[in-house]
Amino acid sequence: MNTVSIVASLTVACVVLLVLRNRQDKARKHAAAASEEGKAAGLPITATYRAKPLLSPWELKVFGPLRASLPAGWYLCPQVRAADIVSISAPSSGHQRAALGKLAPRSVDFVLIDEGAIPRLVIELDDSSHDRPERQQRDADIDRALHAAGVPVRRIRPGQEIEWEAIVALVADGTQSVQSAKPSRAFRAEA
Template sequence: MSELGQGLIVVVIAILVVVLLKDLLSNATSSKKNGALYSSKPLLSDWERKSLEELRVAVPNDWHICPQVRVADLLTINTKSYSERLSALNRVAKYSVDFVILDPHRNAICVIELDDYSHKESKRRARDATVNRALDEAGIRLVRVRPAKRHDWSKILRDALGYDPLQPNIASTDLALNAIRNAPLSAGTQLVYLHSKD
């Protein structure tokens, strides 16, 4: 092959490399919305949004339902040792729960997790065990709900809390907190209450 032919092949290859690199860089930057690294996304899935709407009518008006709460924000780590505190924080800091129900005094009285198909995966089960253990140790009631077309949130909360939060006067008393901590769960509901011992 002549020098001209070899030179032509080198030029063609160089042009192809430039075109491919330009295309790759163009695709990489076009995946960023308006050139920004971050963009917003919906906080809740459709199931979470629907559940939040249904939960709102199952609790008194002076209660609050907080979606997507980081587990670490629900807990106080009770150790003076910096390394133990850091280790305990690292175990839960990356996890969040679907809903936290707060009483009128802003105490977390119940956590609700919506357990879709992903909770069957081994990595997710390990995550769930860590969350279960931490919330159980802190004395925070955890309710796990599996998918269904419709949930009877009033019944789920009654079973989880041991009383009807919409019952006049009971939800606003300090007796309610004691009832929550000591309430047994009744069978036959759509909820699964997981203890760290399970």
């Protein structure tokens, strides 16, 4: 190798190192700024917070057709905490805390609400994770509480054909169970 080649190689290596160091410095400054913002907000200093998608790919695929089937004035609320759908009354504060404890850490996939913001239907997308015993217990707890509150739950499995308009119409007029809806112009609920 001649001297020019060696000098050129060293120059390129130095430029690459400087660029990498500059990126690391920017990342450190960004992390420090985020840490300061976190301290000011009372958040843990070592944590990094970033926005993430609210819906899984399957939930996002179902969201559009379901939203399009809603009557005027109705809304589709994704990822709602189960305890925010029902009001809990119990004979004692201990019983109320226990009932709330079963629902508070859990959310449902979708809640259809009417023009008065009253929950009219909960839709759960049950993939294979719902086959596990602990998940089945969680689902049963949610279903019992919602049933007691008069809010129907419709559980959808991957590949199941769904006629959203028929389901929403049955719930809207309140005369039939959402389980009796028959598919006509079906949407296939692929995960």
